[in-house]
Amino acid sequence: MELFPQQASSFAPHVDALYGFLIAVTAFFSLLIGTLVVSFAIRYRRRSPGEIPPVVHESGLLELVWTVIPLGLVLIMFFWGAAVYFRITRPPTGAIEIYVTGKQWMWKIQHGDGHREMNELHVPVGQPVRLTMASEDVIHSFFVPAFRFKRDVVPGRFSIAWFEATKPGRYHLFCAEYCGTRHSGMIGWVYAMKPADYQAWLSGGAAGESLAAAGAKRFQEQACNTCHAEQAGARGPSLVGLFGKTVHLQGGQTVVADEAYLRESITNPQARLVEGYPPIMPTFQGLISEEGLLQLIAYIKSLSPSPAAGAAPPAPSTERKPAKP
């Protein structure tokens, strides 16, 4: 019987160290209180029925001590926990992009090169993997215990998260947010593979058309190209080179064109309009499936030169290239 889960991701050791600290604190105080309670109860047991013990006067100093010590401890926990949290939430650059769609009750996974999987995810070890996740129906949660990795997949937006597997093996994939009748059946496996094995896996099997190519097709189908054309005087802004850039909005604000902004621009175009373009784009909410959205976004990403060294923090860019639906 296992008592402790495997450590198979880059942040698992950090989470476990934090856990160890908290276990130590928990054990110390539980034992302290338990020992004190039991020993007082025995040492000061009632010896005669009419006994009245002396009054012990309260001590302000003592109250202060047992207020300050827990306060100090929880502050340590907070900062340590926050540090680990930032490590978990900030994706590194140069990650492998994988797109996940959750629906009752399965995980659909699309790799950039067109590989598709169902309830299985193959990843290489030693390389960060960035998941862009969407739900077609209710809230799901992508949970890989061995990676100490969990993220709710909320319908209506993208959930973005990352991990880096460190140990080859086969690990449980669970849905952790209750999602209906077969919630406990929405499970699968994550295969962490040595890079060479991963390349072999990638080259095997039918890799269909790439995600960006599928997105390009949808771009035509939905007639996005009629407005977002690459020519002067087009009704919509150009999308080339858009991803990761800072966009100037009407009203003087700016926004970085990330997945969330692109998604919003498709489903709720009037929310943040690009400077210089009229609010003429209709909403596509409900007209494009979640998988389709992911493909469109992969396509728009493909229009920007990789690698993302360029996608630096939102420094005000000097060029004022209107770019937005």
Added chain:
Amino acid sequence: MSGNGSHRHPTLGAYFGVFVTLMALTALTVWAAFQHLGIWNTPVALSIAVTKALLVALIFMHLRYSPRLTAIAVAAAVAWLAILIVITVSDYLTRAWLPIYAR
């Protein structure tokens, strides 16, 4: 009145004065709504609403003449409403702060 002098009531004049003020403020807020005040339309409308609510509470509802505990209860309600709205909205406002567009 309940017999002793601890609960003073406003005079009839105060009631009518408050009524006239409330009507005037209603007219003002409608007028202001049509003006182009930039980002100030909403704050102006809400400030007028808060003023009106305070007048109703203080005079019509005798809050001004009530025990301190009553005022504390109302203050608690407003404070808790503020907690609910401010913290919830702060989540929405800060969601875009973490740049996660890197690739």
Added chain:
Amino acid sequence: MADAAHALAGESPPELQHHFVDLEAQKEASSLGMWVFLVTEILFFGGMFTAYVVYRASYRAAFEGASNLLDIRLGAFNTAVLILSSLTMALAVWAASQGKKNRIVVFLSATILLGAVFLGVKVIEYSQKFEHHEVPGPHFVVPHGLPRQAEMFFSLYFCMTGLHALHMVVGIGLLSWLIARARRGDFTTRYNTPVEMVGLYWHFVDIVWIFLFPLLYLLGRHTL
């Protein structure tokens, strides 16, 4: 003994419940209880105000456009009606504190009448929304030129004004009960707490509308 306490204070007034020392204490408890109840009401409406704030921030254009579809004349008229009803309610409380039975009945009746006018106008407004297919749900038609999220505005509009109207209906019921008691001569200079308590409730409902009116009817007008 309890009886002895009453004997000391003279006769026990009929309105005094057995577990209070005197009418003053009883009134203090009622008043605090009513205010605390209004505190819960503030947070009850507060949940919807939170939803309103969040979605208005997200779908500003839709909210402003949809807000302009409401009839501002009816909204403003209703605001005036409700403020006037608050005045008559305050006057009823004042009359009750003087123990003037006929005036209590007159002012309470006026309040009921004004409340009914408010609800009547609300019915007109609602039926217009039904005719224009602006009621959220399967039959909703997105108003021309507006983003789809206009539906969210109308969802909140109906929830907030609907709940407010429900409070008005309850208030009218309470006022009717007060009129019956006032006619029976229940309220004197010594005992008029129920009138005061219902008054607090009615003014609270007025305050809710004081916020609903700008939030729902006014916030998009400057874009016209």
Added chain:
Amino acid sequence: MSTPAVIDTQSPPARRVHYLNARYGVASWLLTVDHKRIAILYLIGVTFFFAIGGIYAALIRLELLTPPGDVFLSETYNKLFTGHGVMMVFFFMIPGIPGVLGNFLIPLMIGAKDVAFPRLNLLSWYLFLIGGLTALWAVVHGGVDTGWTFYTPYSTVYSNGWVVVTAVGIFIAGFSSILTGLNFLVTLHTMRAPGMTWMRMPLFCWGMYATAIIQILGTPVVAITLLLVAAERLFHLGIFDPAQGGDPVLFQHLFWFYSHPAVYIMVLPAMAVISELVTAFSRKPIFGYRFIAASSVAIAVLSFLVWGHHMFVSGQSVYAGLVFSILSFMVAIPSAIKVFNWTATLYKGSVSYQTPLLYALGFIGLFTFGGLTGLMLATLGLDIHVTDTYFIVAHFHYIMVGGTIMGYLGGLHYWWPKISGKLYPEYWSRVSAWVIFIGFNLTFFPQFILGYLGMPRRYHAYPAEFQVLNVMSTAGASILGIGYLIPLVYFFWSMRYGKDASDNPWGATGLEWQTPSPPPTENFPVTPQVTGKPYDYLTAQEEVAVG
């Protein structure tokens, strides 16, 4: 123990009139406005719903004995854990201690004849009952499968359960809770006996005061939220439905704004009970009276600032997560203060190991452990891994079962002689306290390990490697179930056969012990005058000696 003969000898001569025998008949109970009788009504009500929730729990543990979902269908299992949560949270935990002990004791403790609004009090009970029966009706007609948290859009769009009826039931019971809180708050403000200043009030009353604050300020928000869920299901409003532009996370904000403080509605009254028990059974003034009183109010206020720690992985902003994390840690401080003060109260006391104290000591241990594991959930980096797993399940059962139910049972044992006028068998009550303690730990401790291993909550079937721990948990649950049955039996038994209790069987201070057991309908023959601090055993002793 006693025999019927005992009763025969003491009953004939001068039958003392008290609240239980002042009037007879069903109507005298169902239409009563006496706070003590209403407390009995609550006792019957919450015991009924506790039994139903317990049956659900037993069926859940039965299913989880083996890895595959082989006893019930998935659909049925989902309805079981939903029913368990709904019944236990809304119809046992929240009304439990306030409804039973709060109702019975607050007027007695402050020297009042009744609560401020007796008829409203009865209305609260009816609302509670109607709400509970409405929810039960939904169960009978097919059940609900959303979990007690009603997360959207599952609850509003996808579930085919009886969500609306259940939501309405909880809505109604919510008003019961609001009115109870309102009643207690006004009672404590306006009905205290002469001389009963705030700093002379028993700590139980302070705990109930803090609870009332949460009930008043929090419950309306969940009421409107559930109303919106019901309205959304009926009219497709889309307020929480992403397909119409709504945000499911907004539902979570509104839901947890109440439902996290609700945890403190459940545990603050239990803490309040423990403060009374610890001092009574060590015969010593409580250590740090002002700190315990203040910490109750501090917990009530802080509890409203921490709800977002339920949403660290839900897509809430990282910065909101940080704020909620640090505020969550802050709640730990007043809780820790209470634990240390209870422990210090035992120091140099005169500790008597009677049943209520056993429960109190059990509470302190389990609450401490449960609270400390709560710190792990407030720790951002760690919560990501353990949230929505059995770790959470174990943690909140340590607080709710190990905390609230231990406190509730401890309080029931302590005040039972006052409530019923009878003594229960001490031997069996000690046995049950031990059985409950052991059964509880065996049930829920393995779930911490399961949770860290990664077993998600609300799973009907689970991987085989988790079985050993699940079997332990089920075994513990069986023991726990037996532990709960024993008191049920001897409390009933004592009503008929128990020895008569004296007015103050524990030799405790407090106004409730200065009136006969059971108390007369008007509580005190003469309105008491309070002249000193609470828990003043030395003075009490001197007075006895002089008198």
